[in-house]
Amino acid sequence: MPETAITTVSDAELRWQLMIRRIIHLLLPIVVMVPFLCEIDMPGKPSPLVKQIYYDLEALEPGSVVLFSLDFDPGSQAELAPMTVAALRQCFKNDLHPIVMTHWFSGLGLHKRLLEETAEEFAPDKKSGRDYVLLGFRPGGQSVILSMGDSITGAFDKDYYGKITEGMDALKDVDSLRDIDYALVLSAGGTIDGMWIPYGSDRYGFPIGAGCTAVMAPDLYPFEQSKQITGIIGGLRGAADYEVLVGAPDDATSAMAAQSFAHLYIIGLVIVANIEEFVRKRSKKRE
Amino acid sequence: MPEAPLERASSTRQIVEIVAAVVLLTIFLGASAWRQSDGLSSGTLAGTAEALGIIIAAGLTLIMYSFLYRDNPFFKAVENLYVGVGLGYGAVMTWHQALKPEVVEPIILAPSFGALGSALIVRGVPILLGFMLLTRISRKYSWPSRYSYAIMIGWYAGMGIPITIHTFILEQVNAAINPLFAPGASPLATFLSINTQIIVLVGTVSVLYYFFFSLEHKGAGKVVSRVGIIFLMVSFGASYGYTVMARISLLIGRVDFLLYDWLQRPRP
Incomplete structure (x- = not known):
């Protein structure tokens, strides 16, 4: 089929198409770079879905335990790392105890860095084991969640650094998932609707907020409507909203102008391509 | 898939592309040396390693984007490097996060016979089922793996069916019916x-x-x-x-x- 298409297109036309394709690709990074180089600022208004997660965390008493399931790896770092840092900052600011775990072992090094750097930069007095815990990874997916439903220290007998979790100050009021005050699942695929909602919050009854890549966000709206999740931080836009809410604009906020410019560029391309297609079809009809 | 006629590079074009690649490489190395000079000349291993890491990551990023011009050997090399690094990292993490703490330390490195006994009681059957999965590599002797799969499917079906009905049907229907x-x-x-x-x-x-x-x-x-x-x-x-x-x-x-x-x- 494509070969037939190629044979019907003249060499000059094919050359022109290849050239156009390369120009489009070359222009995109330029369009993205311009706002960075010109330092254009385009702060947005946080959406209600993002605000809901922020207010849920704000409503927790100091000392409450917030479970972070960071189910992403460096491939999704651009979207999910900023919202992780913003939510961790909020936890440290409000004296909440973040417990960090993952179902994606490929991101473990990144999660460790995010947690340690945020703690060091934003709350240097916070100590691992006392104010926060990095549980790390356990194989098993849904089984790990069910096991945590029985006992968190049973599912993770040691933390990431090899310390025994039983008796840790940050976990002293937490036996199982039923004792978790809030869970924030920041995921690049599958673990929110595939694991944490059905096997976690629906079963053990703790509130859950979802942070996800933009690709996943439309699939999660039905769960927000059914109140199975309290809110959604969707993609870089959601991360920027969260940074604004926390009062610490950072990477995601500074990227919003670039995102808007790129969207305008794509919208322009879609319009031009549609007009071109419309004109081409019309001229064919005339022929 | 064979390249389209216009994609096939002529010898003149090849020379132009090689010259362009050399120029771009020179610019890249020059920019790296200039902008990362502080890290490279920091005198500390950590500083130098970080600067080198950034330069390598930047180079790999730019090579990946070179695909937008057209497929090329650098892109292929980096693509394979990505797969290899991912597999290697996965293997190491699986060892450190799963096999070592779940199998090796409690069974092989058990501190006492008592600890070994209790580890075998709790972990013996799952470990055996795990090893039985490995028999899939032989066509003739793959039958033990069916028992492992049967247990896995039975477990997931037993756990999953009621949960799926509750989470994805009942809750959603409930949310769709509002006054x-x-x-x-x-x-x-x-x-x-x-x-x-x-x-x-x-x-x-x-x-x-x-x-x-x-x-x-x-x-x-x-x-x-x-x-x-x-x-x-x-x-x-x-x-x-x-x-x-x-x-x-x-x-x-x-x-x-x-x-x-x-x-x-x-x-x-």
């Missing part, structure tokens, strides 16, 4: 709520009807089916928009890295 009039709500909120509920109702019914193939879609049914298509198209449009946003975000992440980490521009 039109909320007691105590303002007129505007009631008006918006009624509109939302009607849209949800029309959308749900028409999309479900569109996927109902037992009846031919004609007459009034065709209209309902068409409405279903419109709802589906809106949904696909939203998904496409979000996908564009996600992909642009990844590009922004790399541009951010190149500008602020590699080229060391001061952050605003």
Whole structure:
């Protein structure tokens, strides 16, 4: 089929198409770079879905335990790392105890860095084991969640650094998932609707907020409507909203102008391509 | 797939491309040496390693984007490097995070016979089932793996079916059936709520009807089916928009890295 298409297109036309394709690709990074180089600022208004997660965390008493399931790896770092840092900052600011775990072992090094750097930069007095815990990874997916439903220290007998979790100050009021005050699942695929909602919050009854890549966000709206999740931080836009809410604009906020410019560029391309297609079809009809 | 005639490089074009590659490499190395000079000449192992890491990451990023011009050996090499690094990292992490703490330490490195006994009681059967899965590598002796699969499928079906019905059907149906009039709500909120509920109702019914193939879609049914298509198209449009946003975000992440980490521009 494509070969037939190629044979019907003249060499000059094919050359022109290849050239156009390369120009489009070359222009995109330029369009993205311009706002960075010109330092254009385009702060947005946080959406209600993002605000809901922020207010849920704000409503927790100091000392409450917030479970972070960071189910992403460096491939999704651009979207999910900023919202992780913003939510961790909020936890440290409000004296909440973040417990960090993952179902994606490929991101473990990144999660460790995010947690340690945020703690060091934003709350240097916070100590691992006392104010926060990095549980790390356990194989098993849904089984790990069910096991945590029985006992968190049973599912993770040691933390990431090899310390025994039983008796840790940050976990002293937490036996199982039923004792978790809030869970924030920041995921690049599958673990929110595939694991944490059905096997976690629906079963053990703790509130859950979802942070996800933009690709996943439309699939999660039905769960927000059914109140199975309290809110959604969707993609870089959601991360920027969260940074604004926390009062610490950072990477995601500074990227919003670039995102808007790129969207305008794509919208322009879609319009031009549609007009071109419309004109081409019309001229064919005339022929 | 064979390249299109215009993609096949002529010898002149090859020379131009090689010269361009050499020039770009020189610019890249020059920019790296200039902007990362502090790290490279820091005198500490950590500083030098970090600077080298940034230069390598920047180089690999730019090589990956060279595919947008056309497929090339550098891109192929980096693509394979990515797969290899991913596999190697996965193997090491699986050892450290799963096999070593779950199998080796409690069984092989058990501190006492008592600890070994209790570890075998708890972990013996799962470990055995895990090893039985490895028999899949032989066609003749793969039958033990069926027992492992049977247990896995039985477990997941037993756990998953009621959970799936609850989470994905009952909860969603419950959320779709809401009263039109909320007691105590303002007129505007009631008006918006009624509109939302009607849209949800029309959308749900028409999309479900569109996927109902037992009846031919004609007459009034065709209209309902068409409405279903419109709802589906809106949904696909939203998904496409979000996908564009996600992909642009990844590009922004790399541009951010190149500008602020590699080229060391001061952050605003």
